[in-house]
Amino acid sequence: MSAADYSVRGTVAAIVFDNPPMNTFAHALRVAVRERLQQAIADPSVKAIVLIGGGRAFSAGADVREFNTPASTASPNLRELIAAIEASPKPVVAAIHGVAMGGGLELSLGCHYRVASAGAQLALPEVKLGLIPGAGGTQRLPRALGAERALEMIVTGNPVKPESVAGTLLIDKVIEGDLLQGALAFAAEARPLRILRELPAKLANPEKFFAETRARVSREYRGFPAPMKCVDAVEAAVKLPFEEGVKFERRCFEELIVGAESKALRHAFFGERAVAKIPGVPEDTRALEIRSAAVVGAGTMGGGIAMVFANAGLPVRLLEMKQEALDWGLAAIRKNYASAVARGRLAQGEMDERLARISPTLAYEDLGGSDVAIEAVFEDMQVKKEVFVKLDRALKKGAILATNTSTLDVDAIAASTSRPEAVIGMHFFSPANVMRLLEVVRGAKTSNEVLVTALKLAKTLGKIGVVSGVCDGFIGNRMVERYLQQAFFLLDEGASPEGVDKALQD
DSSP: OTTEEEEEETTEEEEEEOOTTTTOOOHHHHHHHHHHHHHHHHOTTOOEEEEEEOTTOSBOOSOGGGTTSHHHHSSSOHHHHHHHHHTOSSOEEEEEOSEEETHHHHHHHHSSEEEEETTOEEEOGGGGGTOOOOSSHHHHHHHHHOHHHHHHHHHHOOOBOHHHHBTSSSBSEEEOSOHHHHHHHHHHSOOOOOOGGGSOOOOSSHHHHHHHHHHHHHHHTTTOHHHHHHHHHHHHHHHSOHHHHHHHHHHHHHHHHTSHHHHHHHHHHHHHHHTTOOTTSOTTOOOOOOOOEEEEOOSHHHHHHHHHHHHTTOOEEEEOSSHHHHHHHHHHHHHHHHHHHHTTSSOHHHHHHHHHTEEEESOGGGGTTOSEEEEOOOSOHHHHHHHHHHHHHHSOTTOEEEEOOSSSOHHHHHTTSSOGGGEEEEEEOSSTTTOOEEEEEOOTTOOHHHHHHHHHHHHHTTOEEEEEOSOTTTTHHHHHHHHHHHHHHHHHTTOOHHHHHHHHHO
């Protein structure tokens, strides 16, 4: 019971989740919450119950480490805990801050009411692990939000803010100030029980909607089975009684969790977290503050990298040697943004704001105030050394000098400067404004502070930073070399290029 704290404030019991850092619903927390819930129900002085997360979050959901283990099904499993909350004869209010994701949001949907702090994130991101929600999320969210908005959340896995859904049955109230005090006051007001499972999932013209949605999902998520299962499950919420819909959702979940796609995506999930840990670097190493950037080279890579910074809200100077090259680069950037606007993925106002963050220049002197400069010029050692000599002279003390090289020796480049400790590789993959991988290449003299700063910057830019040593091709291109080598062997042995491509794509 130590995984959940309990107190009574007036006539309201507060149950506080205590499984840091993100209050995932591991078995110990599920047991503790059930015991505390029973305690509150049995206390005649308690008229209502508030569930709230301690620390940084309400709950990030199920403990992924328990998947495919006995702990994931040990009683109470998450579905049983949600059913116990839903069946409470006393109103249960979920008070959400930080994140309520996956099983965390599903548990809140089993509560009778939900309040939240402004800026919290609500999501059912299971699709990103090759799954669908497995504890009633596909059945309760359409009843709280309407089937169309709920399906968009479930298929994409993307979070929404409480402010955008306030006034729906998903969020009853956005709390200003202290969340717990606001939730206690909300819970203390007499209200009847409101049980989502008893409500309909509203949708106009379901036949047309689901046919169009399936066509779109099959195009956008080719090769991934989970998004289409999300559509099937939400359709079940609209067309079937709640109990039948829940059973259908569970069958889909159990089918997906043993599939190759989900296992691969979960492997990637843990891999992305593993690469954030850098051997030999103290955990308390301080990252430098990055408020502005410079990019040398306005070609395909340089322009894409400038967009990455602009997209993240950071001002960036874009340098070229000739006006014609600079104009070409800026035109390509505008074209990329305009394409996103035309597809409905970016508002015109946001495009204008991002373009305004990119300042073109023909002079190294204009880069002097930048906190980091990234070189993205021709892949030639002598050319890169010349650029770094100029950057070393132009940039302020403490600035980071980064190279976007994909194969060249970062130590040799660093040796051309007076501050090799500030030189690092930051290899973006093309197109830089789309691809998530960022190879962070640690030179022999790269300082821990610069390395940690580069990894923090990767997160700010929405990238996954992976640390590499200095070696031929680093990580990605070393793998691609062997990958292509085998493909060429197959051609030597008589396979057709089309046959090799189809085998790999399948």
